[in-house]
Amino acid sequence: MPRKDPFILQRPTGRPLRARDALLCVLVTVVALLVVKGQAIRGSGERMDAGIERTVVLAVGQPAGWIADRIGIGDDVERLTARLSPDDALGGEGGFNETVPTTDSPAGGARAGAVVPVTPDAFDPAALGGKPDRLAELGTLLVAGDSLAQPLDVEMARRLAADGVRTVRDAHLGTGISKSDLLDWGSQALSEVRGNEPDAVVFFLGANEGFPFDAAGGESVDCCGPEWAAQYATRARQMMRTYRQDGAARVYWLTLPLPRDPARQEIARSVNAAILTAAAPYRAQVRVLDMTAVFTPDGRYRAAMDVKGRSTIVRRPDGIHLNDAGAALAAEIIVDRLKADFTKLGSG
Amino acid sequence: MVFPTIQFAIFFPIVLALSWALMRRQAVWKPFILAASYVFYSAANPLFCLMLAGLTLANQAAAQLIHRTEDEPRRRQIVAAAIAIDLGTLGVFKYYGFFAEEVNAVLDTFGLGLPLPLAAIALPIGISFIVFQAISYTVDVHRRLIEPASTIDFALYLSFFPHLVAGPIVRAREFIPQLAKPRDPTKVAVGAGVFLIVVGLVKKVAVADFLAREIVDPVFGVPQAYSAPDVALASYAYAVQIFCDFSGYTDIAIGLALLMGFVFPQNFDRPYRAQTFREFWRRWHMTLSRFLRDFLYIPLGGNRGGKLKTARNLMITMVLGGLWHGAAWGFVLWGTIHGLALVVEQLLRERVRVSLPAWLKWALVFHVVVLAWIPFRAPDIGLAATFASRLADWGPATLWTLPVVGIVVIVIALQLVADKPLDILRVRFESLHPAALGASMATVIVLVTATVSSQGVPPFIYFQF
Numbered sequence: 001m002p003r004k005d006p007f008i009l010q011r012p013t014g015r016p017l018r019a020r021d022a023l024l025c026v027l028v029t030v031v032a033l034l035v036v037k038g039q040a041i042r043g044s045g046e047r048m049d050a051g052i053e054r055t056v057v058l059a060v061g062q063p064a065g066w067i068a069d070r071i072g073i074g075d076d077v078e079r080l081t082a083r084l085s086p087d088d089a090l091g092g093e094g095g096f097n098e099t100v101p102t103t104d105s106p107a108g109g110a111r112a113g114a115v116v117p118v119t120p121d122a123f124d125p126a127a128l129g130g131k132p133d134r135l136a137e138l139g140t141l142l143v144a145g146d147s148l149a150q151p152l153d154v155e156m157a158r159r160l161a162a163d164g165v166r167t168v169r170d171a172h173l174g175t176g177i178s179k180s181d182l183l184d185w186g187s188q189a190l191s192e193v194r195g196n197e198p199d200a201v202v203f204f205l206g207a208n209e210g211f212p213f214d215a216a217g218g219e220s221v222d223c224c225g226p227e228w229a230a231q232y233a234t235r236a237r238q239m240m241r242t243y244r245q246d247g248a249a250r251v252y253w254l255t256l257p258l259p260r261d262p263a264r265q266e267i268a269r270s271v272n273a274a275i276l277t278a279a280a281p282y283r284a285q286v287r288v289l290d291m292t293a294v295f296t297p298d299g300r301y302r303a304a305m306d307v308k309g310r311s312t313i314v315r316r317p318d319g320i321h322l323n324d325a326g327a328a329l330a331a332e333i334i335v336d337r338l339k340a341d342f343t344k345l346g347s348g
Numbered sequence: 349m350v351f352p353t354i355q356f357a358i359f360f361p362i363v364l365a366l367s368w369a370l371m372r373r374q375a376v377w378k379p380f381i382l383a384a385s386y387v388f389y390s391a392a393n394p395l396f397c398l399m400l401a402g403l404t405l406a407n408q409a410a411a412q413l414i415h416r417t418e419d420e421p422r423r424r425q426i427v428a429a430a431i432a433i434d435l436g437t438l439g440v441f442k443y444y445g446f447f448a449e450e451v452n453a454v455l456d457t458f459g460l461g462l463p464l465p466l467a468a469i470a471l472p473i474g475i476s477f478i479v480f481q482a483i484s485y486t487v488d489v490h491r492r493l494i495e496p497a498s499t500i501d502f503a504l505y506l507s508f509f510p511h512l513v514a515g516p517i518v519r520a521r522e523f524i525p526q527l528a529k530p531r532d533p534t535k536v537a538v539g540a541g542v543f544l545i546v547v548g549l550v551k552k553v554a555v556a557d558f559l560a561r562e563i564v565d566p567v568f569g570v571p572q573a574y575s576a577p578d579v580a581l582a583s584y585a586y587a588v589q590i591f592c593d594f595s596g597y598t599d600i601a602i603g604l605a606l607l608m609g610f611v612f613p614q615n616f617d618r619p620y621r622a623q624t625f626r627e628f629w630r631r632w633h634m635t636l637s638r639f640l641r642d643f644l645y646i647p648l649g650g651n652r653g654g655k656l657k658t659a660r661n662l663m664i665t666m667v668l669g670g671l672w673h674g675a676a677w678g679f680v681l682w683g684t685i686h687g688l689a690l691v692v693e694q695l696l697r698e699r700v701r702v703s704l705p706a707w708l709k710w711a712l713v714f715h716v717v718v719l720a721w722i723p724f725r726a727p728d729i730g731l732a733a734t735f736a737s738r739l740a741d742w743g744p745a746t747l748w749t750l751p752v753v754g755i756v757v758i759v760i761a762l763q764l765v766a767d768k769p770l771d772i773l774r775v776r777f778e779s780l781h782p783a784a785l786g787a788s789m790a791t792v793i794v795l796v797t798a799t800v801s802s803q804g805v806p807p808f809i810y811f812q813f
Contacts, residue, residue, distance in 0.1 A: 010614060012537030012606055014778030019368040019533035021782040022607045025542060026361050028786025029793070033357065036794055044354050053355055053391065060358050081798035086561060154569040154727075161572035169566075310456055313445060317470035324727065 034060075036077050038068025047174070047182050049208075094190030094242065096180050096235050121247035124284040135199060135250065138163070138342040142198035142243075144170040144189075145205035148256075151324055152204055155331040160338075163345055168196045176208040177235045178223070186235065189242040193249075200342070201243040202334055204254040204291075207320050210267040224270035232271060236278035244285040250341050251286040252334050253279060257295035257326075260319025265301075268292075287337055291330060295322070349391035351600045352553055352796075359388065360604065363509075367608055371530045378500050378527070381508070388509040389473075396472040399437065404503045406433050407482040411489040411496040427490040431483055438479045441471050446675030474513030476672060480639055481506055485520040487643060497524045510604040514597050516615040517635035523610070531609025539778025541606030542785045546777075546792045548599030553796040555755055556593035557806055559585045563747045568725050571735040575743025579735060585752065586725050587718045588759045591619065594633070618763040620717070623709040625689045628717060640669050658694065663687040678723040678732055685720040710764075 034041070042065030045057035068074045125131060141160060143153035149171040157167035170192055175183040185205075192198070212220040213231040221227045236253075243251045255275055256268040272292060279286040295314060296302065304313045307329055314326030322330060339345050349356050363384045370377040390397050410430035417423050439447075472478075485502065488494045497505065497520065505523045567574050567582035574582070595616040602612045615635050622628035629637045648661040663684070670683020704712075719736075726732035762770070780788065 010611075012540040012611060013774065014537055014539035014543075016535035017538040017782060019371070019536050019609070022536050022538045022541070023365055023368065025538055025782040025786040025789070026364055026607070028783050029790045030357075030361050032787060032790035033793060036790070037797070040797075041354055056358060057354055061354075077794060081795065084795070084798040086558075086799065086801045151569075151727075157570040158572060158731075161570055167570070167573075169569075310452060313449070 034064040035068060035071055036074050038064030038066070039074050041065065043181070047179065094187045095184040096177075096186040096238065097184075122281055122284055135342050137344045138165050138199050138338060140166045140168060140196055140198045141200050141202065141338075142168045142170060142192055142196055143202045143204075144172075144192065145203055145254075146171065146175050146207050147173045148204045148207050148254075148321060149202075150327075152202070152322065152327040152330055155324075155327045156202060156334065159331055159335055160345075165345075168192070168198065174208055175205070176211065177205065177232055177239075178209050178211040178213060178228075180235075186238055186242070189239045193242055193245060197245075198243075198249055200250045200252065200338060202252045202254070203239070203243070204330075206256040206268060206271045209271050210264075224266050229270045229274040229277070233274035233278040236275055237281070240278060240282050240286050244282055247285055249285065250338075251282070252289055252337060253286060254289050254291050254330065254334075257291045257315075257322070258299060258301055260301045260303075260315075264320065265299075287341075289330075289333060289337065294329065294333065295326065349388050351597070351604075352549060355391065359384075364607060368533060371533060371609070374530055377530070378504060382500065382504050385504070385507040385509040385512060389507065389512055392473045392513075393470065399441075399472055399475070400478060400507055401503075403434065403437060403478060403482050404499075404506050406430065407486050407506075408496070408499050408502045410486050411502070414486070414490050415496045423490055427486055430486045434479045434482050434486075438475060441475055443675045477511070477513065477515045477517055478506060480517050480636075481520070483643060484517070484639065488520055494521045494524070497527075501527045508605075508610075510601045510608070510610075511612060514594070514601070515633075515635055516598050516601065516612050517639050518612055522613060526610055533609070536609055537606045538782055539780065539785060541603040542789055543774055543777050544599040544603030544606070546789055548596040548601075548603060549792060549796050551592035551596030551599065553596075554799050555759060556589045556596060558799060559589040559592075559752065559755060560806065561801070562749070562752050564589050564725070567747065568727070568731075568735065571726075571731060571738050574738060574746070575741045576739050577743070577745035578747045579738040581745070581748060581752065581756070583718050583722060583739075584756050584760070586721050587620070588756050590721065590725075591616070592759065620714055620760055620763040621710070622713050622717075623706055625686065625693050625713060625716075628713060629686075629690075636669070636672075640665050644668060655695070655698075659691040662690045662694070666690065673724070677729045678726055681729065681732070682720050682724040685716070685723075689716055689720075 038061070041057065042061035045054055045061040048054035048057060138160070141156065143149055143156050145152075149169075150173075153167070153169035153171055157169065160167060170188070172183050172188070175185065177185055180186075209232070210223040212222045213228060215221050215231075221231055240251055240253065243249060253275055255272040258265050258268050276288055279288045292299075295305065301319065303315045303319075304311050306312070307314065307325065312325045314322060314329060316323045335345075349359065363381075367377065367381060367384075370380055386397050386400070389400060407430055410426050410433075413426050414423050417426065485494075485497075485505065489496050496502070501524050502520075504527060505518075505520055508518075508523070511518055563578070563582050563585045567578055568586070571579060598612075598615040602615075605612050613635055615633060617631040617634065619628055619632035622631055645661055645665040648664060649657055650661060651658040664687075666687030667680060667683040670679040670681070670686070673679040673682075722735055723729060723732040726735055777785075777788070
């Protein structure tokens with residue numbers, strides 16, 4: 001039995017101090033953190049969506065970051081504590097900045113008469129009258145993306161466990177293709193492909209898009225016009241190229257079901273158009289699975305829909321993500337497509 | 349707003365400084381803290397503040413009416429109406445979706461095809477804690493245990509940000525008297541507060557989130573992919589995770605309140621050292637246990653009325669306690685297991701005179717508690733069954749790493765060791781100079797934030813309840 005009666009407020013332990021001691025204690029903590037973590041605070045603020053919270057965090061983070069830059073302790077602390085981090089060090093290889101042209105000037109874009117040659121692996125034999133190009137076995141499936149990839153990743157893993165498929169789940173919350181300061185998906189895609197050599201990749205991302213892209217001359221390309229979509233498509237295509245592994249793997253890239261918020265709908269439409277354009281050269285290996293048509297037909301948002309004859313809520317209350325039932329429906333569509341592409345699949 | 353975030357690290361020092369600066373001027377201090385608490389709550393969704401304000405006004409009006417009414421049947425009607433508003437609010441936000449889907453499923457079975465309107469309703473964070481505190485206030489006024497507070501005191505009691513979103517469930521008669529006069533600025537438990545904040549941060553960020561990432565989430569997500577050793581370790585790891593996550597939150601909440609001069613009730617007292625289920629419930633989520641005891645078990649009749657009625661009351665209390673966590677059959681099963689365990693324990697205590705060794709009693713209680721966590725954590729009953737069935741499927745231990753096993757063993761072992769060595773450590777920490785306390789807190793924050801992935805700190809488990 002407990003020694004103390006839990007139902008009576010107990011006097012706090014320790015010697016009582018003055019309120020100004022409490023403030024001194026907190027002040028020391030705050031100053032130490034500003035000096036050591038100033039750059040991290042600034043970085044967090046820069047990654048936030050526009051709004052009052054971002055303004056407040058940046059109001060503290062920018063001067064704190066400036067101080068931390070000059071003192072330089074933060075970098076030493078980062079180095080000392082780096083081993084504690086659960087994140088993989090990507091090293092930057094394959095990142096968007098390596099290969100993405102940031103301008104449509106002659107140096108960065110196409111010149112007259114110069115085109116990227118089409119390679120044979122761009123063709124699905126079925127399109128040329130041959131047998132469909134099916135892969136023998138789905139050994140490893142990578143499910144990647146942002147928060148949209150959850151709980152889809154778990155749903156996929158459950159459905160394919162009986163087939164002996166190893167499902168690697170690689171969801172990174174709060175990330176985006178247009179938001180590469182938190183995670184560069186170009187590097188991440190390369191790292192995952194090298195580390196896991198997946199036979200198939202399911203990619204579902206887009207809850208945090210709409211951030212401006214950097215362009216030449218310090219300009220930025222704001223969402224969501226053709227220039228922004230072109231930049232997005234270029235990055236997406238780079239990832240598709242990585243994931244398809246020269247034709248050795250299949251990629252299932254999900255378009256975005258439209259979100260409830262009209263401002264976010266504009267972003268989603270631009271992202272979906274970019275995905276379709278990005279996938280065009282790789283149609284033999286990259287399947288664009290249209291979630292817009294499934295969840296938001298005719299471009300209208302709906303929280304519930306008919307699933308197997310029963311009205312079912314398929315979206316989370318935030319009006320962006322799929323809930324468990326929605327993820328299950330998406331997983332069903334993906335598994336059907338996987339079965340068409342892989343021969344030894346079907347018991348799940 | 350979540351405690352271990354940059355936003356809160358900016359918010360709290362400002363509020364703390366202004367709170368002590370304004371403390372002597374209560375007419376200014378109270379509106380200030382009330383506004384700060386609403387700012388804190390609005391970070392999740394500003395619309396939720398309307399619900400909080402609505403519950404505040406409704407319960408305060410009911411309390412005032414009850415206090416002014418002498419006629420007992422009328423008083424009962426008012427308290428019933430207030431409870432109906434509180435539980436109705438909880439029901440709409442928390443249980444409507446579950447209820448509508450279950451009714452639809454039943455109707456569908458009979459081919460009736462009369463679906464209820466389905467809507468994805470956002471659950472206001474901490475709604476259960478807010479509703480429970482509101483009920484306790486109104487009922488305690490009805491029971492004449494307390495007099496109605498002023499509206500601002502009651503509003504502060506419901507919304508005070510350290511306990512707003514995940515408890516502890518503070519009773520009005522514990523908190524409102526602390527608002528009667530300014531907190532004494534010469535008697536602030538700084539050492540105790542900082543110690544609790546530091547311990548809470550380590551529990552939440554370094555232990556709970558680590559275990560969730562490394563073993564609990566993967567295994568509970570896809571139990572089919574793992575065999576007995578991994579599944580067993582995941583069960584123990586979840587027991588440790590949920591303890592560290594929830595008690596870590598309340599440690600931080602109690603510590604923050606202490607720095608502001610307020611005392612909250614204890615919420616955990618090393619629950620995994622319990623040798624009986626009754627003892628477990630006196631150590632685990634203690635403020636919920638006493639709420640269920642005072643507002644459900646005793647009104648149902650408690651242990652008066654014979655063994656059968658006592659057993660019935662225990663079962664009702666525990667099943668509803670399970671359902672309080674959320675609208676899912678897994679929570680109902682969890683509550684049922686604990687209810688049955690309490691009933692069986694009570695029967696055995698009365699009929700069987702054989703005394704088991706202490707270690708055996710502990711092992712028995714601990715393992716039933718661990719097993720009961722499986723339906724609590726599993727996404728649905730089907731997966732809970734799959735998870736349990738994997739315990740019989742021997743295979744390789746793929747997730748047994750030294751850090752995971754070490755942390756699970758250490759946390760459980762720390763619950764079993766004697767108080768004294770831990771007390772000595774705590775007393776030494778608490779007696780440090782305030783500047784040293786601050787430096788210690790900064791060091792711990794830097795170290796635990798280094799263990800946070802780029803995705804940030806996951807929400808506390810109890811935020812969803």
